[in-house]
Amino acid sequence: xxxxxxxxxxGVSKNFGNTLALHNINLEIANGxxxxxxxxxxxxxxxxxxxxxxxxxxxxxxxxxxxxxxxxSPPELRQVNTVFQSYALFPHMSVWDNVAFGxxxxxxxxxxxxxxxxxxxxxxxxxxxxxxMPRQLSGGQQQRVAIARAIINNPLVLLLDExxxxxxxxxxxxxxxxxxxxQRQIGITFxxxxxxxxxxxxxxxRVVVMNEGTVIxxxxxxxxxxxxxxxxxxxxxxxxxxLEGDIRAARPGGTYQAEVxxxxxxLHSRREFAEGExxxxxxxxxxxxxxxxxEKAQQPPFFLGTINExxxxxxxxxxxxxxxxxxxxxxxxxxxxxxxxxxxxxxDRVSVTWVEGWExxxxxxxx
Amino acid sequence: xxxxxxxxxxxxREASIAGTWLWLGLFALxxxxxxxxxxxxxxxxxxxxxxxxxxxxxxxxxxxxxxGVLWDSIRLALCSTLVCLLAAYPFAYALxxxxxxxxxxxxxxxxxxxxxxxxxxxxxxxxxxxxxxxxNKCALGLGLIGAPLELMYTxxxxxxxxxxxxxxxxxxxxxxxxxxxxxxxxxxAKDLGAGSLRTFWHSTLPLTLxxxxxxxxxxxxxxxxxxxxxxxxxxxxxMLLGTFxxxxxxxxxxxxxxxxxxxxxxxxxxxxxxxxxxxxxxxAGGYNAPLNARRDGE
Ligand SMILES: Nc1ncnc2c1ncn2[C@@H]1O[C@H](COP(=O)(O)OP(=O)(O)O)[C@@H](O)[C@H]1O
Ligand SMILES: [Mg+2]
Numbered sequence: 001x002x003x004x005x006x007x008x009x010x011g012v013s014k015n016f017g018n019t020l021a022l023h024n025i026n027l028e029i030a031n032g033x034x035x036x037x038x039x040x041x042x043x044x045x046x047x048x049x050x051x052x053x054x055x056x057x058x059x060x061x062x063x064x065x066x067x068x069x070x071x072x073s074p075p076e077l078r079q080v081n082t083v084f085q086s087y088a089l090f091p092h093m094s095v096w097d098n099v100a101f102g103x104x105x106x107x108x109x110x111x112x113x114x115x116x117x118x119x120x121x122x123x124x125x126x127x128x129x130x131x132x133m134p135r136q137l138s139g140g141q142q143q144r145v146a147i148a149r150a151i152i153n154n155p156l157v158l159l160l161d162e163x164x165x166x167x168x169x170x171x172x173x174x175x176x177x178x179x180x181x182x183q184r185q186i187g188i189t190f191x192x193x194x195x196x197x198x199x200x201x202x203x204x205x206r207v208v209v210m211n212e213g214t215v216i217x218x219x220x221x222x223x224x225x226x227x228x229x230x231x232x233x234x235x236x237x238x239x240x241x242x243l244e245g246d247i248r249a250a251r252p253g254g255t256y257q258a259e260v261x262x263x264x265x266x267l268h269s270r271r272e273f274a275e276g277e278x279x280x281x282x283x284x285x286x287x288x289x290x291x292x293x294x295e296k297a298q299q300p301p302f303f304l305g306t307i308n309e310x311x312x313x314x315x316x317x318x319x320x321x322x323x324x325x326x327x328x329x330x331x332x333x334x335x336x337x338x339x340x341x342x343x344x345x346x347x348d349r350v351s352v353t354w355v356e357g358w359e360x361x362x363x364x365x366x367x
Numbered sequence: 368x369x370x371x372x373x374x375x376x377x378x379x380r381e382a383s384i385a386g387t388w389l390w391l392g393l394f395a396l397x398x399x400x401x402x403x404x405x406x407x408x409x410x411x412x413x414x415x416x417x418x419x420x421x422x423x424x425x426x427x428x429x430x431x432x433x434x435g436v437l438w439d440s441i442r443l444a445l446c447s448t449l450v451c452l453l454a455a456y457p458f459a460y461a462l463x464x465x466x467x468x469x470x471x472x473x474x475x476x477x478x479x480x481x482x483x484x485x486x487x488x489x490x491x492x493x494x495x496x497x498x499x500x501x502x503n504k505c506a507l508g509l510g511l512i513g514a515p516l517e518l519m520y521t522x523x524x525x526x527x528x529x530x531x532x533x534x535x536x537x538x539x540x541x542x543x544x545x546x547x548x549x550x551x552x553x554x555x556a557k558d559l560g561a562g563s564l565r566t567f568w569h570s571t572l573p574l575t576l577x578x579x580x581x582x583x584x585x586x587x588x589x590x591x592x593x594x595x596x597x598x599x600x601x602x603x604x605x606m607l608l609g610t611f612x613x614x615x616x617x618x619x620x621x622x623x624x625x626x627x628x629x630x631x632x633x634x635x636x637x638x639x640x641x642x643x644x645x646x647x648x649x650x651a652g653g654y655n656a657p658l659n660a661r662r663d664g665e
Contacts, residue, residue, distance in 0.1 A: 105560035
């Protein structure tokens with residue numbers, strides 16, 4: 001990175017008694033970035049946020065904020081603020097007092113407090129709600145108060161721990177949009193936590209995929225989705241078909257001659273594989289191409305199989321098929337105007353192939 | 368859709384509510400009303416009271432004798448309430464934050480005296496602060512004092528007795544309100560730049576205020592009305608309210624004056640109950656807030 005990172009974790013581990021919650025986390029977060037920690041429940045996302053905000057101390061390792069080590073400085077002295085999972089609004093204070101709290105703790109002059117609270121409430125569309133108590137607000141409004149309260153001190157980094165988990169789907173989408181918009185406007189670095197891959201992809205510049213206290217992969221949403229480095233990531237961020245293959249011969253330029261489910265294919269990968277090595281070939285449902293057997297004379301290579309079932313999904317149809325060797329595959333086709341009716345019936349014979357180069361090849365361990 | 372309770376269940380509900388009201392009416396409201404009535408009657412040394420209305424009894428409450436008794440009692444009760452509060456808050460806090468292994472034992476420390484007859488506990492205190500008591504023996508043994516301290520039969524003894532006796536009544540409501548406090552709120556305050564002290568002042572204390580007020584009521588009122596503690600531990604010099612009331616009924620046979628002076632306690636109780644309601648409403652963010660306000664704006 002050219003500019004120094006705003007936030008850095010170096011070799012951070014955390015034990016709770018015998019539980020190893022985090023194991024050797026190394027992470028650099030760029031200024032102004034929207035970074036998301038994505039992983040299943042219990043993988044250590046909240047623990048990372050609590051180490052960044054100062055509520056937990058790492059067992060090993062160090063944390064740097066803006067070049068300064070803050071590993072052991074208390075939460076109230078860090079220029080980092082948090083939007084808590086349960087909002088944690090002060091129930092005995094009005095919306096206004098909740099939002100003003102941070103500035104009052106900084107002992108800012110009253111004029112400045114009034115002006116900034118009014119401005120931030122306007123920014124989160126709550127200008128008329130200053131006198132309300134938190135319990136008089138809807139979930140989405142409480143959420144916005146929590147965000148307003150956390151950004152009023154102009155933190156260097158804003159931490160958000162699954163902020164939308166209590167909201168229904170429609171409101172969730174709206175808040176995702178609002179937060180992303182807000183982040184672009186104010187330019188503060190956001191570290192966002194979710195276990196929802198769609199949410200992570202929709203909002204983030206970079207996604208950190210975690211599992212069992214370790215970082216599995218870091219990359220842009222597109223990299224994570226299209227070039228997963230492990231079977232875990234591939235499965236966690238969407239549907240995936242896993243085919244078994246054997247490398248027959250390596251060719252120059254990252255191309256391999258291979259046999260996939262018994263059919264010879266050309267595989268593309270930047271990874272090194274030895275001749276005779278067993279590999280896993282990963283394909284997203286939307287990367288598969290399905291043709292009725294009688295429809296076109298297909299150029300080999302392709303698999304032959306039978307349609308099991310089609311599932312109408314609105315924008316797409318999921319097609320479940322069984323290959324002739326018993327392997328089950330899932331494909332997704334988008335409707336388009338040229339090909340308005342995708343009419344596969346259970347029992348139809350089909351050939352299946354994929355767009356060459358869109359496959360992900362991993363070793364036998366799925367790594 | 369409305370949930371319609373079965374007729375059997377609703378009849379059971381009505382019956383139990385009616386039973387509770389009947390009980391409260393018969394054994395709490397009625398005696399107090401009778402007491403209030405008696406306070407407006409004339410005294411009679413033989414037959415307890417004469418059915419003729421008068422305000423004399425209340426006039427006597429403004430006599431220097433009674434005002435002196437009242438003032439001494441309130442001062443002592445306030446002191447013991449304050450000391451109880453200062454001692455109980457940290458303990459209740461530790462209790463609420465204690466791990467699952469330690470907590471039952473700490474609770475037991477509160478519950479055992481709570482369940483022990485307070486007369487026995489008052490006598491037990493004599494063993495501690497009497498002339499031959501533990502405190503004096505230890506202080507003498509350590510050479511801190513030359514002669515035994517006269518702790519018994521002083522205001523201090525009464526104060527110590529009240530504080531000791533009523534401490535659990537302060538701890539339990541405090542514990543209950545600290546226990547249900549969302550720990551996320553203290554985190555939020557710290558996150559926004561409040562140190563420990565300001566976190567306590569702005570977040571923890573206001574939100575546990577109902578517990579503080581409840582505890583203070585539960586210590587202050589019994590302290591004010593208690594008569595066995597001053598009688599066992601106190602000197603003959605200063606009479607306190609509890610003893611005064613008891614004497615009117617049992618010694619001076621002046622029921623109307625006893626009734627009038629005890630109505631002072633009832634009045635205080637009502638005032639404090641109103642205060643309690645007020646603080647708990649504030650801590651919860653206002654009960655009177657219109658809930659349908661949730662719907663606009665979204
Ligand atoms: N205070 C704690 N004491 C003991 N174990 C904890 C504590 N906090 C978290 N853990 C454990 O650490 C692991 C990671 O938890 P967490 O960071 O909350 O996961 P996530 O937020 O990803 O769901 C879990 O196994 C959890 O049980
Ligand atoms: Mg979590």
